[in-house]
Amino acid sequence: MEQKTPKTRKRSSKVHKIQPKEHPTEDVQDAEEKLMSLALDKDGDGDEFVDVCQSGLMICRELHDKLFEHQKEGVAFLYNLYHKKRQGGILADDMGLGKTIQIIAFLSGMFDAGLVRSVLLIMPVTLVNNWMREFANWVPGIRVKVFHGTSKKEREQNLEQIQRRTGVLLTSYQMVLFIVCSAAWSPFLKTKQGQVSL
Structure with a gap:
């Protein structure tokens, strides 16, 4: 156990004198x-x-x-x-x-x-690469992924990364239309195993 010197006794007595404030939230x-x-x-x-x-x-x-x-x-x-x-x-x-x-x-x-946390930007396909460059130029700290033109597996990975972390997902009108139509038609496109066949 530490021995108290006159200095430490003085400090500890000051600590005991501290009174709680009437309104600590203020x-x-x-x-x-x-x-x-x-x-x-x-x-x-x-x-x-x-x-x-x-x-x-x-x-x-x-x-x-x-x-x-x-x-x-x-x-x-x-x-x-x-x-x-x-x-x-x-x-x-x-x-x-x-x-x-x-x-x-x-x-x-x-x-x-x-x-x-996550943002979806929909644009003409001709502008997707331009937006990628602009994000990299102006705010390189924001994660930006593309959900268009890549393989289905890569699109799913990009979507998952943006959903799991923060960032921006760029896609085209055509891709959104494809997904909406696929979802609308999915009950009619199911295989015998219950999977959607696109």
Whole structure:
């Protein structure tokens, strides 16, 4: 057993003098608010994340600084749709003005905030590879898999990886139509063993 010196006796007597707070939950809330303000650093002096157009969606400063003003407004628009629980919206702009990066920036913020785990993006098959490149360029930390044109086994593996972990699954309208039609016809396509034959 450790012998108490005058210093350790003094410390232990101070420990016994600590009284419980009347409202400990207020202290916890204050601490959480201080931690959030430190993490977000809303003063704009070297913070890691930035609130997009004061929408409440925080995205990485590096990504935020690369967006044009109309793109930031588009990201804020998408988040406001989500935040207000609206059932949908249309992000429409002329070709070449950055709708893809707006979606990617929005999803990046949603993943960072833990608001989504898995995302399915459906597009024309001609754009799948372009979206892969754009994700790799803008937010390489997000797992992106393709659910189109690969073998059935590879598609199933990609789907399972995105469902099990977090990430984005890219597919085409044709693949979704194929799956929907297969499901609709599956009762008629079953083999004697009960498996679907496609």
